[in-house]
């Protein structure tokens with residue numbers, strides 16, 4: 001029977017100091033070698049792909065919303081709101097993410113506009129998430145350092161299932177918004193959000209509260225939840241793909257390694273899913289080279305795939321690994337899926353002191 | 360003119376070592392610098408490490424007068440050193456540059 005070892009995933013516990021002592025914090029990470037000229041071409045920005053995709057996204061939101069409104073009161077509204085919800089509650093995940101990196105569009109204000117809208121849709125406060133995601137990229141799946149570890153060991157299976165409808169994540173988000181609206185931060189957040197940025201956090205939290213309260217009041221005034229079906233509720237009823245796509249990124253893989261090939265997954269997806277997810281299925285590539293825009297990730301993947309573990313052929317193959325791994329981690333938090341580098345891949349650098357795999 | 364006499368000019372690279380709208384790294388006496396060639400052909404120099412987490416800016420992307428850091432996409436105006444917003448909040452130090460024939464020299468204090 002494996003011994004149960006529960007690690008402290010907070011950023012204020014003993015694991016934070018341990019990560020620093022082991023040389024895992026703000027460390028150098030493995031990067032596949034790519035000549036500068038090629039890298040420059042891969043990093044090159046343009047507005048075209050994101051303008052096209054954003055136009056399609058907004059048009060699809062408008063048309064599905066129109067259908068939902070037109071058929072409201074009949075069962076015919078269900079498929080329309082299902083589409084609207086996925087576009088609103090799930091696709092917003094990749095939009096805030098890409099625009100937060102500032103790579104989706106070439107023009108900075110375009111990134112900023114879509115970032116703010118998508119953040120509200122998924123109820124992720126823009127300044128808080130900008131900084132937490134910065135830390136996630138510095139210290140990806142380093143325990144005690146990364147505030148965005150979705151599946152700690154042992155995993156919270158009930159929480160993951162609740163998040164199919166964003167119930168746990170939204171509850172946590174609302175508590176944070178309420179606290180931020182009073183001009184305060186959680187202790188973890190204070191570690192990665194600089195003083196100079198905190199005013200923005202508090203201001204936006206108040207704006208979010210006003211919008212949500214206004215929608216609730218509108219529903220009460222007309223005796224219908226229809227307004228909330230467009231603003232607010234789709235964060236919940238459309239959230240399924242945040243979990244379905246998001247868990248493939250790192251769940252079940254190793255912790256405390258300085259090589260994204262070992263703690264991230266690249267999963268092939270069909271074009272519809274890649275549109276919804278803005279190519280974040282190329283997650284090893286994204287983490288290794290966050291400067292590369294989403295529309296260039298397939299090219300980057302082709303360039304480095306021989307130096308990486310075999311990608312997953314699809315969600316099915318990924319989940320055949322993730323589900324048993326998470327299930328086993330409930331009882332055996334030491335277990336993780338060890339990604340195999342191809343024999344000819346460039347070897348890992350010297351592992352940091354103490355960074356020994358858990359099995 | 361007295362300020363310029365205090366500058367020590369150091370050979371950094373050859374003019375053709377840097378493409379237009381690009382950057383290279385230059386290490387000297389234990390320090391690291393980034394040398395830029397702007398789209399208009401002018402050369403500029405800044406500290407080589409991002410003020411956010413000490414990542415080499417020479418691995419980043421030059422767009423016009425902006426250098427974008429390769430780690431978290433923080434942006435600086437490399438002609439003035441000004442940080443353009445989160446996650447970079449501290450400006451970069453800049454250095455004077457002059458061209459002597461085919462050579463790029465940076466002025467160190």
Ligand code: FES
Pocket residue numbers: 409410411412413414428429430431432433434446447
């Ligand atoms: S290290 Fe440069 S933006 Fe973070």
